[in-house]
Amino acid sequence: MGNVLDVLQERGFVEQVSDPEGLRQALAKPVTFYIGYDPSASSFHCGNLLTIMAAAHMQRHGHRPILLVGGGTGMIGDPSGRSEMRQLLDEERIAQNVAALRAQLARFIDMDRALLLNNADWLLELRYIPFLRDIGRHFSVNRMLAAEAYRARMETGLSFIEFNYQLLQAYDYLYLHRQYGCTLQMGGNDQWGNILAGVDLIRRIEGAEVYALTFPLLTTASGAKMGKSASGAVWLDAEQYSPFDFYQYWINTHDDDVERFLRIYTFLPMDEIKELGRLRGADIRQAKARLAYEVTSLVHSPAAADQARDASLALFADGDVSDAVPSTTLDARELAEGIPVLTLFERVGLCGSRSEARRLIQQGGAYVNDERIESVDAVLSSEDVVTGELLLRAGKKRYHRITIE
């Protein structure tokens, strides 16, 4: 088994590394590393997926992950517009979120050989004076101000809280180093400065050499932030983002992103990825299908991936409906009385408002059972039901199934 660093580099996980040679040598033996996560949501999204994959690669090479949720730092994350009450509530919710996040992580990481920690456990009890005396004195304001990240913020204003964020994150690293022998912190490239601050702090206080590695901040070829779709973030949670839509998200990957994403978001061997990457023209769809299948399979399950794949093929190749398409049930009596298309599109969430549904119809983007709705006033009744269902479609790709009962 080679060095993980090579694997990470080959697959495109590495943006910057402090002391590459030192880290390479350190990784020859099992190390403990950590990655921080924001616990303000109850699910990870595609943006986090990259870091989870990286952690999984690390663990597969014998290293021990610490997944750190920022329950403490999260409470000061965004100081503007938050009341005291709000923050207290958050503390309770964080606990629930952490449980949900743990379940998602377990799909990628053997949680028996990993640690899931919350920095609130040690940050909340910090005392100000000792902290200033022991930690604060190692930080140079001059140096912090010189950092690019802060210089940019100097234009728009930088609150004292934000300024302290770096100290707390550095302290996290120090804490984990002391308690668990953590010698590597990984994170998004925007965290580079904060991570290095931790590296410095540990060197000063402990005299130990620890490492930093950052991931590239992925954007799609069209410039959008990774993991964002029209309907918001692409969540890993099936409740918040159905496996079918999830699969579709990946199928719709930009041509130029396919190989890059295969490297990062799947465990497929590099040979196979390179082969898929050589596909050109319409054949690239095969690579996209593979990508979508693999990622869906990892995040949800092989069964869900099968279903999503079949549903996708059926809809876009044969025009058949499948169980995996998001669906809603409708009372047969209500349908018998007649229900306006407008209402239905709005109700199932295909449109955000009735006006939006009206526009959709006027622009010719509304379909029921693959027939274009021509009139804004169209009303559906029992006669429109085919094999117990109605199939709604908004535009080319957004489907919703209505089952009648």
Add this chain to the structure above:
RNA sequence: GGGCAGGUACCCAAGCGGCCAAAGGGGACUGACUGUAAAUCAGUUGGCUACGCCUUCGGAGGUUCGAAUCCUUCCCUGCCCA
């Protein structure tokens, strides 16, 4: 605490008494073209019981026939001073 500049729709940003549901750009959506891609072109982009009505221009009052535009006050942001 003082002075100055600001807070406009998803984001950026015009408007500075009526012609403003509010220019322009970005984004997004729909249509055409296509490979469920990109690029390109066209249209749309507050809500509704819809050729009309209602709610929006930081909050609350006020002036006026009429305000996003003027006045008062409060909140918030940035810069400068303390």
